[in-house]
Amino acid sequence: MNPSASGWIEKYGSVVQKHQNAFPDFDVLYHALKKSGFVYGLNSGIPEFIHPEHLLSEDEKAKINLLNALYFTFKIKGGEDFDQFVEQVFKFYEILKINSTGFFGKLLTGNKTSAKLEKLMTSRIYIEDNIISKTFNSLITNSLLFIDVLLFKHYLNEYVSLKEKAEEIEYLAIHITYHALSSKEINRKDNKLSQLLASSLTYINCADNKFDGSYRDRLLNSKDIWENRYLLDMACLTVWEDHSLDYTESEFIFGIGKDLGFEKTIILDSIKDVTTFFQLNVAIIPYLKEKNLAKQFYDSMGKIVKKLILRNSKRLLKELSQSAELVALLSKSTMRDLSNEEKKKVQNQLLDIFKSIPSLAIFILPGGAILLPIFIKLIPKLLPSAFDENRIDDEDVETIRVKN
Incomplete structure (x- = not known):
């Protein structure tokens, strides 16, 4: 399965038919989402039954985890039909007014709901809409995506004031992390975590005074167990970010846990879970990495x-095979610098090809030409390994037919 190519949602639907009992209740699902980092907004893993052909980036893992979390929330509630699930998720996001997918969405949106949902979910994963500016910031994925899952639970339970509930959960999550940061000595990584969380807000504005003065009251009145578990885990994430927990921080965590109505054992489990996650994944957590800006830009691009x-x-292979001159120039570029005239020919012919492949629209956007040298350098090494990961095999089709 390839979450960066069209058809990946339907491919997931065919794969998940064989794993309907993977998460029998929300408790099992929640703990799996914590283990994968999705709850923390730091995706390091995906469900075991998903077998991607490519090494996944964090945003691709986030896509899979979000879809998987929404699907099994739907299934645990009693839903069965995958097409109905897709329709429900799309309607859910429409109610929340998260249905604007920007330039790429307008360019690529198909007629099927699953195709539209793919673009919408991509817009939910990324913090920024400008793919070029994202390369200057390693914090590229929305860290508060689990709130979507909590809201989808409410949606399935026919909760009336869904937008207001979204604002409240975001408000509590961001204020808990801010209070957690104030309970410890602030360092550079704390500031990066704070920026990550703030930039991930969808439903509220940090400068909005709508909830001022009501933070603790709202916390004490929060009765949804899974919302409260999430808020506790966000607090633990914040204080454990630097791999230590001093007396002051511990006092804060147990105070928050008590306010949320949890026994000491639940609080200790939350601390243990986030500790284990950091120990296993510290080397790949994006916001802990420091890079020279120029090197970060080049690596990201x-x-x-x-x-x-x-x-x-x-x-690409098909399009390139129809242009002998372009192939010859690309081959030359691996052995010597091209002349200005040759570079111009390569650029013009490549841009013509990119216009015929919607997924490569980034190259024809303003500023997209700066990617061409990287493209030329990589293409001789990468092009031969082509395959379609989202093809639904006959065996998958037969499984769906039997299932239905």
Whole structure:
């Protein structure tokens, strides 16, 4: 399965048919989502039954985890039909007015609901709409996506004031993390975590005074167990970010846990879970990494271009095979610098090809030409490994037919 190519939601639907009992209740689902980092907004893993052909980036893991969490929330509630699930999720996001997918969404949106949902979910994963500016910031994924899952639970239970509930959960989550940060000595990584959380807000504005003065009252009156578990885990994430927990921080965590109505054992379990997550994943957590800005830009752009080549390798190979001159120039570029005239030819012919492949629209946007040298450098090494990861096999089709 390839979550960066069209058809990945339907592919997930065919795969999950064989794993309907993977998460029998929300408790099992929640703990799995914590283990994968999705609850913490730091995606390091995906469900065991998903077998991607490519090494996944964090945003691709986030896509899979979000869809998987929403699907099994739907199933645990009693839902069965996958097409109905897709329709329900799309309607859910429409109610929350999260249905604007920007330039890429307008360019690529299909007629099927699953195709529209793919673009919408991509817009939920990324903090910024500008893919170029994202390369200057390693914190590229929305860290508060689990709130969508909590809201979807309410939606399935026919909760009336869904938008207001969204604002309240975000408000409590961000204020808990801010209070957790104030309970410890602030360092540079704390500031990065704070920026990550603030930039992930969807439903409220940090400068909005709508809830001022009511933070603790709202916390004490919060009765939903899974909302409260999430808020406790966010507090634990914040104080454990620097791999230590002093007396002051411990006092804060147990105070928050008590306010949320949890026994000491539940609070200790939350601390243990986040400790284990950090120990296993500290090397790959994006906001803990420091890089020279120029190197970060080049590395980020390289990853983006590499992914685009891999995801569209079949079509690229077909298009390139029809341009002998372009192939010859690309081959020359691996051995010597091209002349200005040759570079211009390569650029013009590549841009013509990109216009015929919607997924490569990034190259024809203003500023997209700066990616061409990276593309030219990578393409000889990456192009031959082409395949379609989202093809639904005959066996999958037969499984769905039997299931229905």
